[in-house]
Each structure stands twice: as C-alpha cells, then as structure tokens.
Amino acid sequence: MCLTTNHGKSTHVVVLPQPLRNVVLKLAHNHSGHFGAGTTRAIINVHFTWPSLYSDVREYVKRCKTCQQFSKASPARAPLSEPELICQRFEKLAVDVVGPLDKSRQGYRYILTALDLAKKKFFCHANAWLLSRRDSS
Numbered sequence: 272m273c274l275t276t277n278h279g280k281s282t283h284v285v286v287l288p289q290p291l292r293n294v295v296l297k298l299a300h301n302h303s304g305h306f307g308a309g310t311t312r313a314i315i316n317v318h319f320t321w322p323s324l325y326s327d328v329r330e331y332v333k334r335c336k337t338c339q340q341f342s343k344a345s346p347a348r349a350p351l352s353e354p355e356l357i358c359q360r361f362e363k364l365a366v367d368v369v370g371p372l373d374k375s376r377q378g379y380r381y382i383l384t385a386l387d388l389a390k391k392k393f394f395c396h397a398n399a400w401l402l403s404r405r406d407s408s
C-alpha cells in the first residue's frame with residue numbers, strides 16, 4: 272500500500288508487483304476505450320501505482336496496435352506553398368474557353384474569357400472579347 276495525493280485528496284493505492292502490471296495496463300487501456308496515456312494512467316491510479324507507471328503507460332499506449340490503426344491523427348500534409356506574388360497588370364492571365372453554347376446570331380458558339388490575376392477580376396467585358404470559333408454546323 273502507498274499513500275498518494277490525487278487532486279488534493281490523499282488515498283491509499285496498491286503498489287502493483289511487476290507480474291500484474293501488464294494485466295492492469297491491458298484492462299485500463301484496452302477495456303476502457305483505448306484512451307490516451309493520461310486517461311489510462313488516471314484510471315490505473317485510482318487503485319494502483321508503481322515506480323515506472325508513467326513510462327509504462329506511455330509505452331503501452333504508443334505500442335497499442337488498435338490505437339495505431341484507428342488513430343485520429345491526420346495524415347501528413349504537404350506544406351503550404353508560398354502564394355505567387357503578381358503585381359503588374361497583365362503579368363499573368365487565366366484564360367478559359369466557355370462553350371459550346373447555343374449558336375449566336377453571328378454563328379459563334381464559344382466565348383474566350385480572360386482574368387488578370389493581378390487585379391483578380393475580369394479586365395474585359397465578355398461581350399467585348401467575343402473571340403469565338405465560328406462553327407460551320
């Protein structure tokens with residue numbers, strides 16, 4: 272028996288002998304919902320303690336196959352790329368073709384759109400830039 276203090280309250284806990292520690296670790300971790308090291312340690316510490324409790328729990332949780340398999344840790348992400356700085360007007364354009372559309376009176380079915388990435392807006396009106404491919408059909 273050992274006297275410990277938990278949240279300001281003194282309690283007696285059993286100093287667990289070596290042969291029983293893995294059984295208690297398994298019960299406290301595997302059968303209590305695979306909590307993290309802190310919660311598993313708190314569950315054990317209600318009734319038991321031993322000198323290497325902290326490191327034993329940390330290692331047990333770290334090696335738990337179930338926790339490794341279903342970890343909520345997000346997969347490694349690619350680092351954020353630095354945004355390209357575009358200052359000059361017309362330095363970089365985003366160009367796209369919209370269509371095929373219903374044929375206009377002039378026989379056009381496509382609209383060329385262009386976006387000035389420095390200004391983040393269309394630098395031309397779509398009607399003024401109606402550079403479409405004539406469709407012979």
Ligand SMILES: [Zn+2]
Nearest residue numbers: 305335337338
């Ligand atoms: Zn686990």
